[in-house]
Amino acid sequence: MSQFDLSPPTAAQREALVAGLSDEERRVLLQHGTEAPFCGVFLDNKLEGVYCCRLCGLPLFRSSAKFDSGTGWPSFFAPYDSSHVREIRDESYGMVRTEIVCARCESHLGHVFPDGPPPTHERHCLNSVSLSFTENGKPLPNPLQRDGAEAQLAD
Numbered sequence: 001m002s003q004f005d006l007s008p009p010t011a012a013q014r015e016a017l018v019a020g021l022s023d024e025e026r027r028v029l030l031q032h033g034t035e036a037p038f039c040g041v042f043l044d045n046k047l048e049g050v051y052c053c054r055l056c057g058l059p060l061f062r063s064s065a066k067f068d069s070g071t072g073w074p075s076f077f078a079p080y081d082s083s084h085v086r087e088i089r090d091e092s093y094g095m096v097r098t099e100i101v102c103a104r105c106e107s108h109l110g111h112v113f114p115d116g117p118p119p120t121h122e123r124h125c126l127n128s129v130s131l132s133f134t135e136n137g138k139p140l141p142n143p144l145q146r147d148g149a150e151a152q153l154a155d
Contacts, residue, residue: 002083003149006104009056013144014105017055028127029055029107032092032099037072040128049135050080050154051126056105057141057150058084060131061124069116069123074131076124077116085124087112100124 009017018030027033042051051061051074061076069075079085083103090099090111100109109130116123134140134154142150 002081004058004081004084004104005144005146005148005150006058006083009105009144017105017143021055022129025054025129028129032108033127034110035073035127035129039072040074042074042126042128042131042133043072045074045133047133047135049133049138050140051076051131051133052141053102053105053107053109054130054132055107056102057132057143058102058104059140059154060084060102060109061126067117069125071123071125073110073125074128075116076126077118077120077122079124085109100126 028035048063050059052059059080061080065076065078067075067077085100086103088099088101090097097111100112101107102109110126113123114121132141136154138154140152140154
């Protein structure tokens, strides 16, 4: 069970968070869009830290789970905590895939596929615009101003 508060933002909090998004972030996070491959700011990020939800700040993936999938999007073999990412069946565009969304705010993150490396054999394929990054040792984002785990440092 997560030590983070997974309750969704209030309507007022969500409105304030959405107001700070760029057009591209809105298209991807709120309208389930996909950014073009090989252009995301986190594709080649090699720093140690935690990737968080761009909208609500929930930690989603650790850099230690990141790998180069060759797909053009940041890829991870395991989430920060399995309860932080929710899977949804996606039948759009004539395909059957598994969409992944933030468990707290339901922002679109990307998709998960069963072709990743050990130990999970999963490839969580993310849009960079769905993420923020916090280097290890720095405070995690806390845009909802919640107490507890949200106030800790990235590890």
